[in-house]
Amino acid sequence: MKQHFLRNWSKVRGRGLLLGAGLAVLAGCDLIEFSPNQTHSPDAYSDLTAKNLAALAQRPVPTAGDTLRFVFTGDSQRFYEEAEDLVRSVNRQRGIALLLVAGDISDFGLGREMRWVHDKLKHLRVPYLTVVGNHDHAANGRKAYQEVFGALDYSFTHARTRFIMLNTNSREYRFDGTVPNISWLERQLADTAGVRRQIIINHVPPMDGDFDPQLEQPYVRALEHAPRVVLALNGHRHSFSIGEPYRNGITFINSYSFERRRYVVLTLWGDHEFRLDTVDF
């Protein structure tokens, strides 16, 4: 009896193993992983920036006139429960064109974390776009981010509003003077064809100790010289703030992190007008 059981069992077990392995490979899922630091990402979880930009381009601007409304948040790292509730809340808002995450998508710089966050944010009814954070640079995170999302510096224009997503995680590059890339920023700011307003989105704000101190003034000057800048948006600090820290007319807003269960809705119109609403979730 026991022997019979064993004989059958070993057959079943052999099939189970083969089936398990086969299914995992077929599904292209994360189960078979060579290293948590591996940067390769399945098709459904790669080039998400390009995919979201394509989706954004397909959508009509949901607000009338020259008005643009979007959700601004940051630091989703490890807050999966909050991410679900945030998505539910944002999906109830009206007139939202897109959602911006101001970096630190992951906590440990692991590709799997970025996919877990996407598994929550993919349920948004609007496209979402991210900028890279310092935690997204841990371990192999920089390349994992590039595979899952895309470029570390990029810009796009929607409803005549230019969004400039700039990597400002200088400490991760040992303050070597290359990050943030000021000349790239200046080029984006100079390209104003069809652009009525410009918004800069960073993870680390320029007045933070993790921002290259040698580049703080060049960054601020670049923004000052660009006549169409409406807002500079940052994350990293996990708490909300709004102000004109450089007393030069440029408003800086720091996002709530996911864990705060609060986000802001920004509504822009005209050349410089904006309204900020806070939503609890």
Place this chain on the structure above:
Amino acid sequence: MTFSTLLLLHLATADAGSLAPADTARPARERWYVPSHLLVHTAGGQGLAAVGTGWTANHNHLALEAVAGYLPKKFSITPIGIFTAKATYTPWQLAVRSTPWRVQPLALGGFVSYSASRGINQTRGSKYDAGYYWWSSRTRVGAFLGGSAGRAFRPTKRGTARTAMAYYELGTNDLYLVSWVNGRGKLPISSILTLGFGVRVQAW
């Protein structure tokens, strides 16, 4: 689905625990420091391809192994050498009837691994003040459960068994576990699992 099948199989085999272990005879062994087996391994966070060696204790129920794995640049910023030390406990070693086939329906194990790679951005280093990041990006700690099946071959002249056993390890690591705990049920347990495979060969 597959996980629950495997888990159910584990539970089912608990009933077979009363069967006598296959290798109750204890032939003379090499000195303690001579490894008892070699292994080849893939995935489970231990590299695309890995080789290792190990020692067994406690009547082959406990295996201690050192594994060196490799992950090519295609999957990384720069290639990674992954060095893993693992301990595996196998409570049951069963022979299938009087055939040479052997089954170890359950294995419980833990590992520590170190990933060496120039491109890995270290979380501990001169760039940061102490405690800036609390975890190490290079050292992982993990646990797994698994099983193995294989066969015995003609014993050596000294009377020790020659065996080749294929095994699997279903596990996770510290950072995935922390994420899962933090997710408070919003990350499925399957999302933090990793599956590794290998073959252990004892030939001397």
